[in-house]
Structure formats: structure tokens, C-alpha cells
Amino acid sequence: MSVLTLRLDGPLQAWGASARFARRTTESAPTKSGIIGMLAAARGMDRGDDTELARLAALRFAVRIDQPGARVRDYQTARHQITKVSMPVSERYYLADAVFVAAVEGEDELVDLLDAALRAPIHAPFLGRRSCPPARPVRLGVHHETDLPQALRDEPWQAAPWYRKKHDRQPTVPLTVLREARLGENGADFLRDQPLSYAAEHRRHALRPVVTETVEVPHPDVQAAAMTTMRVPEHDPLAALEESN
Amino acid sequence: MYLSRFRFNTARPGARRLLSSPQSLHAAVMSSFPHLLPTGSGSGAADGARVLWRLDRNAAAEVLLYVVSPDRPDMTHLVEQAGWPAAATTEAPGWQSRPYIPFLDRLTEGSVWAFRLTANPVHQIRRKEGEPTKRTAHLTPIHQMDWLLNPQRQERGGFLICEKPADKRLLPSGTTHHNRPHHGDRYELMVRDQRNLSFPKQGPDNTSKRHQVTLVTVTYDGLLTVTDADRLRATLTQGLGKAKAYGCGLMTLVPLPAKAG
Numbered sequence: 001m002s003v004l005t006l007r008l009d010g011p012l013q014a015w016g017a018s019a020r021f022a023r024r025t026t027e028s029a030p031t032k033s034g035i036i037g038m039l040a041a042a043r044g045m046d047r048g049d050d051t052e053l054a055r056l057a058a059l060r061f062a063v064r065i066d067q068p069g070a071r072v073r074d075y076q077t078a079r080h081q082i083t084k085v086s087m088p089v090s091e092r093y094y095l096a097d098a099v100f101v102a103a104v105e106g107e108d109e110l111v112d113l114l115d116a117a118l119r120a121p122i123h124a125p126f127l128g129r130r131s132c133p134p135a136r137p138v139r140l141g142v143h144h145e146t147d148l149p150q151a152l153r154d155e156p157w158q159a160a161p162w163y164r165k166k167h168d169r170q171p172t173v174p175l176t177v178l179r180e181a182r183l184g185e186n187g188a189d190f191l192r193d194q195p196l197s198y199a200a201e202h203r204r205h206a207l208r209p210v211v212t213e214t215v216e217v218p219h220p221d222v223q224a225a226a227m228t229t230m231r232v233p234e235h236d237p238l239a240a241l242e243e244s245n
Numbered sequence: 246m247y248l249s250r251f252r253f254n255t256a257r258p259g260a261r262r263l264l265s266s267p268q269s270l271h272a273a274v275m276s277s278f279p280h281l282l283p284t285g286s287g288s289g290a291a292d293g294a295r296v297l298w299r300l301d302r303n304a305a306a307e308v309l310l311y312v313v314s315p316d317r318p319d320m321t322h323l324v325e326q327a328g329w330p331a332a333a334t335t336e337a338p339g340w341q342s343r344p345y346i347p348f349l350d351r352l353t354e355g356s357v358w359a360f361r362l363t364a365n366p367v368h369q370i371r372r373k374e375g376e377p378t379k380r381t382a383h384l385t386p387i388h389q390m391d392w393l394l395n396p397q398r399q400e401r402g403g404f405l406i407c408e409k410p411a412d413k414r415l416l417p418s419g420t421t422h423h424n425r426p427h428h429g430d431r432y433e434l435m436v437r438d439q440r441n442l443s444f445p446k447q448g449p450d451n452t453s454k455r456h457q458v459t460l461v462t463v464t465y466d467g468l469l470t471v472t473d474a475d476r477l478r479a480t481l482t483q484g485l486g487k488a489k490a491y492g493c494g495l496m497t498l499v500p501l502p503a504k505a506g
Binding site for chain 2: 234236239240241
């Protein structure tokens with residue numbers, strides 16, 4: 001099994017799982033349908049290609065909340081540029097200043113294929129909504145012969161410097177991980193974001209069990225500081241001298 | 246010659262008062278020698294040996310005073326003001342003093358030691374033509390290293406700072422990107438604990454206006470090879486560089502750890 005990790009970092013993100021009609025809410029972390037859709041788009045898959053989507057949707061998914069961000073509400077009164085027709089007045093919610101690390105786990109060939117697709121995407125990736133471009137490359141890395149929790153433990157903390165500074169005392173930081181439950185695992189929440197079809201006429205999603213965990217990730221700045229602040233070397237000149245008296 | 250060590254009890258106001266001003270600490274160190282009279286030659290015996298001292302601030306509560314002196318010191322007053330007087334016994338009076346001569350006699354040319362030195366690295370500059378030169382502190386670690394690495398200074402001191410083996414260097418040949426020699430990574434030497442001291446100094450009659458002394462001190466740690474044992478003995482007992490009254494110039498040596506890692 002291999003794991004592909006993605007960095008989702010941008011000024012605005014929007015990850016709707018239950019958003020319908022004029023009130024477009026966002027979850028507090030990326031949804032599986034959003035990430036699978038991004039990967040499918042990077043490969044240039046058709047919206048109606050449900051058999052190919054089933055392969056991608058079988059990937060196991062987890063997301064680590066590196067920087068939770070803040071929810072912002074946009075009261076949107078858009079009008080068409082040319083026809084001047086008013087769009088329905090809608091409320092759109094975004095996550096501002098959030099950073100996530102998402103990971104998908106699957107067979108080696110499929111993960112390598114998706115990694116290659118992200119290097120040269122056919123449709124550019126975006127963070128949940130077309131108007132939310134990523135601030136940095138989304139592709140983070142491929143971890144071979146590992147599993148989701150381990151890959152998310154290995155991946156360095158991706159939060160912004162100003163956010164890292166708020167945690168500048170501890171050598172490790174606890175980060176929340178929302179992981180897809182294993183078969184038969186108990187104590188799971190459910191989220192309707194397991195993609196079945198992205199076809200324009202009928203988008204369908206199934207319920208997906210989600211387990212919340214915490215991983216400890218090293219704080220890069222504390223480690224760097226420990227490397228650069230010179231420790232005081234041992235020095236006991238009296239030990240070299242014989243006792244008097 | 247004697248090498249002595251005293252540990253400050255940093256929780257005591259007396260310790261803080263002494264540690265806050267090298268001027269007071271110098272006075273306290275000099276008061277450890279009953280045979281030294283203020284009307285005497287000032288800083289020590291006639292043969293050029295003098296009292297040198299240094300503060301090793303290894304941790305917030307581990308502040309050690311090292312003193313190298315011609316006479317055996319009596320630091321009872323330091324223990325009473327800034328030490329642990331109740332813990333003092335006749336065997337362990339609160340400070341340790343050991344004869345330094347046997348150790349100095351063991352120094353042989355070619356031997357390698359780890360050293361620590363707190364010094365006041367300065368140079369003389371003039372800012373424009375015709376101006377008298379002015380003693381000015383080195384403020385960057387590179388210049389401060391340069392001060393100690395100065396070939397004349399090393400020769401006069403009787404030592405040579407060891408170079409790092411090639412596999413411990415971060416830069417391949419110790420050169421800058423302009424291919425100029427650069428000692429940043431070349432020598433077994435580190436500069437740390439720069440202190441920009443500023444404290445008032447009393448005039449000679451104790452009442453005249455106090456003027457401010459400003460001083461930059463740094464601590465060097467590294468490895469050295471003895472090139473001239475006699476000169477190194479003189480360096481260890483008479484000090485290196487300026488501001489010896491203010492805790493600078495005392496170099497101490499320790500044997501290398503069993504296997505330098």
C-alpha cells in the first residue's frame with residue numbers, strides 16, 4: 001500500500017458535504033468527495049465516468065488539520081456580467097487561512113498514477129470551490145509501504161509561520177486527524193461524502209464513517225532552534241587538577 | 246598559583262548584586278586575597294602573575310566563578326554574601342582551590358586540550374583619516390573568531406586552534422562562495438554568550454562622578470594544540486586580551502573526552 005499526501009493551503013477553502021441550494025456551507029476539514037474529485041479532475045476524467053470513479057473512491061482517505069482556519073460567511077448577490085440577470089441570493093461559507101494535509105491510501109500503481117496526474121494536471125486543482133485556488137502546490141509526496149496514520153505522522157507540520165509561532169514552546173504539536181474508519185471499527189461519525197457519481201444530472205454520495213484521532217508531529221521551529229542555539233559544552237577545569245590538602 | 250571555583254547561589258540578592266556589575270565582582274574577587282593591599286601594584290604579585298577571574302553561566306542556576314591567582318584565596322565573604330553559608334564545613338568551605346603549578350608543568354608541546362576562554366575581542370580603528378584610533382569591539386561572531394584566530398595572537402599565546410577534520414566540516418574546503426578562505430566552519434572553535442555589558446565605574450576618590458564602562462565579552466570554546474608550553478603557561482596565568490579586571494582573559498584547559506565524538 002502507498003499513501004499520497006496533499007497539502008491544501010489557500011486563502012479560502014470550501015468543503016461542502018451537505019450543502020444544497022442557496023446556503024452553501026463548508027465542513028471544517030476537506031471532504032473525501034472534494035479530494036477524490038480533485039484527483040479525478042487532475043487525471044482528466046469525465047464527470048459521468050462512474051466505473052473509473054469507483055476505483056478512486058475505493059481509496060482510503062484521511063485528513064490532518066494543520067491549521068484550522070476561521071469560517072467566514074459571504075452574502076453573495078451575484079449578477080450575470082452580460083445579461084445582468086441576478087443569480088439567486090446565496091450565503092457562501094469559506095474556511096479562511098486554513099491548512100490541511102489530506103492523504104489517500106491505495107495500491108502502488110494507482111497512487112503513482114495520481115501523483116503523476118498532480119504533477120501535470122489536466123484540470124487545475126482547487127480547494128473545494130472553483131474560486132478557491134491553492135496558494136502552494138497541492139502535491140506533497142508519495143509514501144510507499146506505509147499506512148494512513150503513519151504517513152500523516154511522518155508528514156511535517158505545514159502551518160503558516162505566524163500560526164506555528166503560537167505553539168512555540170512544545171517540541172511536538174498535537175494535530176487532529178479525521179480518518180476513514182476501518183472495516184468493522186466502532187465509534188465513528190458519519191459524513192455523506194463518499195462519492196458514487198459526479199454526473200451532472202445526479203450527483204450521488206454515500207455515507208462514510210469517520211474516526212477522529214490525534215497525531216503528534218514535531219514542531220519544526222523548536223527543532224531548528226534547538227539545532228542553532230549552541231549548547232554549553234561541558235567544561236570542568238578543576239577535574240584535571242589533583243586534589244590539594 | 247591556584248585555580249579556584251565558587252558557585253553562586255543565584256537566588257540570593259547578594260549574588261545578583263555581584264553578578265550585575267563586573268566592577269563589584271572584581272572588587273569581591275580581589276578581596277579574597279588578604280595579602281593584596283590596595284596601595285600595592287594593583288593586580289597581583291611582582292612576577293607579572295595577576296588575579297584572573299571568569300564567570301561560567303552554564304545554566305540559569307549554575308553560575309560558576311573561576312579564579313586563577315598567585316595566592317590561595319579566601320572566599321568566605323563570597324560564601325556569606327552569595328553562596329550557601331550554612332552548608333559550608335571546614336573541609337568544604339563553599340569554594341574549591343587547587344594548586345595550578347602541577348597542572349601547568351604537565352603541559353607539553355604538541356598536546357591537545359579543550360579550552361574555554363571569555364575575552365574582550367577588540368581592535369583599534371579610526372573612522373576617518375587623521376583621527377586618533379579608538380578601541381572598538383568586534384561585534385559579529387566571524388570577527389570575534391578572527392580575533393582569536395589571529396596568527397600573531399596564537400603564536401604569542403603559545404597555542405594553535407585545531408582545525409576540524411574534513412568529514413566534520415559542513416563546507417567542503419572552508420571557503421566562501423567567492424572561494425576566499427573562510428574560518429566559519431574550519432576550526433574546532435565556537436563563539437557564544439556575547440554580553441554587552443554596561444556598568445558604572447566609580448572615580449578614584451569614590452565620590453566623583455561615575456562614568457559608564459561599556460564592554461563586549463564573548464566566550465570561546467574549542468580545541469587547541471600547545472605550540473609553546475612556556476608561553477601558554479603565561480597565557481593561562483596572565484590572561485589574554487583586554488578587560489582582565491572585568492572577567493576577561495582567563496583561559497582554562499580540560500583534557501579531551503576519552504574519545505572526542
